[in-house]
Amino acid sequence: MPWAVRQEEIIVSAIRGFRPPERGEGKKDRIPRTTEPRRRERRMFMPVYDANLLAHEKLFDIAVFCAQSALKAPQITGKVELKMQILTGEDLNPVLEALTVLGRIDMFNFLSFATWQSAAAQGRMPVLLLIGADVRQSDLNYNCGACGFPTCAAFNQYSRSVKPPPYIMVKGPVCIWRLIDYAGACDWACAAAWQYNITNRIEIATGWAAREVGYLDECDVVHGLPLGPCTDLHWYSRDAVTAMMEYDIWLGRMHQNYPTLFGTFPGEGRPDLKIRPDWWTQPAEVEIKQIPLEQFEATYASVESDLKAIRERVKGLAAGQGKPGSGKGEKVL
Known part of the structure; x- marks a missing residue:
């Protein structure tokens, strides 16, 4: 018998064998009608959330995930200990103020400040994850020479004999292998943020500014990872910079x-x-011009004075709670 004919007989037989249920049959399995209005009433009073606001509030949770990812990052040396802090809200104000001060030395700090300021003006202040590490000493005994010294011992001896200049992005000299592991951890933190579709950009600017005002100031290098605002490419398009400069x-x-x-x-x-x-x-050419030493020294003196004032304010805010970020997960300012 053809398959199509057989299939039709099965369907017809099933239809003929159908018997509608008798009155009252299966009532014990039904949900009483009296509960239906109550269920609908409860649904009417379910809360409605502002998803935009909630998305911004949850940036703190993303910062924690990024910190976890940085700690999970594989290392070549296995000896780089990361130190991290999370700053939010008003605790960011001293860091942003320090960006304007450091902008007198390096202009990119101004650009970072303008980008932060535009987010704050819209009521969408990002969360900042600080990632720091010590890289000025080597306990590896690789003797690879990548640092410019023949042995790790010679590198360590020189590193201990020199004091890093003030207001410098990274306190050198550095062990290349430790710095590579540190950079890899920063990359993993960024990748974690991107997995959650959160706009981010690893910055030396905010890390440098935070260290100068007392956050992770014991570290040789600190980078900042701003998370948010919840928009696209805020840290790369930098529309605020375009609006700020003619x-x-x-x-x-x-x-x-x-x-x-x-x-x-x-x-x-x-x-x-x-x-x-x-x-x-009208041809033009490049000209090398010497900066007067007095002007150079005056700039650094003003930077030192202003950063010291900001640092003292941060210490005052943290009075009674130790150094900024010394607590075990609690807010310190």
Whole structure:
């Protein structure tokens, strides 16, 4: 018998064999009707959450996940101990103020501050995860020479004999292998944030500023990982920087920072710079100018004075609770 015919007979037989239930049959298995309105009433009073606000509030949880990921990161040496802290809300104010001060030394601190400020102005202040480590001493005995010294012992001896200059991003010299492991941990923290689709960018700027005002100040290197705001590419598009600077000022900074990108053929010995639309009508060239030592020293003196004042305020806020971040998971400021 063809399969299609057999299938039709089965369906017809099933239909003929169907018997509707008798009155009252199966009532004991039914949910009483009196409970239905009550169930609907309870659903009416379920809370409704502001998802945008809740998404921002949960950034702290993402920071914890990122810290866990950094601790999980594989290491070559297996000897780099990470030190981490999480800053939120008003605790970030001293760090942002320090960014404006350090901007007098390195301009990128201003750019970072502007990006933070734009998020704060919108009521979407990011959460900051600080990741630090000690990298100025080597206990590896690799004697690889990557640091420039023939042995780890020679490197350690030199490192102990010199004091890092003040207000420097990384306190060198550093063991290359320990620094690689530290950088890998920072990468893993960033990857964890991206797994949760959270905008982030690892920054030396905020890490440097935080260390200068007392957070993880015992570490040789500190990076900051801002998490949020919950929008796309906030730390890479940097719309706030575009709004802050006029085009001519921004272009002038590019000419100063990257003159080779605007140069003509260097084989001429004195290449012109294309700094005007009709650059060929008025040639321009690069000039090396010595910064007066007095101006240089005055800048660093003002930076030192202002950072010291901020640091003292942070200590005052943390009075009675030890150093910033000395607690076991609790808020310290």
